[in-house]
Amino acid sequence: MMDDFLTVIALIISLNAVICLYRAAVGPTTQDRVLGVNIVGTKALVVVVLVTFIQTESFFLDVALVYALLLFVVTVAVSRYLEAEGWKEVA
Template sequence: MDLSEVITLLFQALPEVITLLFQIIPLFLVFTAFLCLYRVVIGPRAGNRIIAINVIGTKTVVLLVLVGFIYGSPYFVDVALVYALVNFIMTLAVAKYLETGGI
């Protein structure tokens, strides 16, 4: 088997590998998000719960971009951009509220 055959084989196989990854990585992300829900439920205080929710939010941003690629519709990237902004503002607002008792 010479080099050009290897290149042709890789050229045909790699897009399928990427399609497979687009199905496996979201499964891992959803699974770890469910593991984070344990920390949301158990606590101990509000601080731990915000950390877990912030982590779930970051996973959701990545998931939205991946879903956009899976369905082939580029509008999900805009949704992910706005969701990243909302996630950040939400964390800051809750932390400020817990620190001072008002926003």
């Protein structure tokens, strides 16, 4: 019963992430795309946490933890790269 409920929640969040991909694909500036990727990543992280409890496999939680760290590093690194001088916006 609880598993089915969690599966439905995970499906809704995945669908949500697909809608967020719209912003990552067509965002007018590169910063919009980074923001969209960050949001999709947060939702994927939550889906991984939900999968842990749907499958009752504890090691997925370690995956979620590493995913959170990686997401943070990726976003900050790309933002720092984008604010460097002499970088041209590619249309």
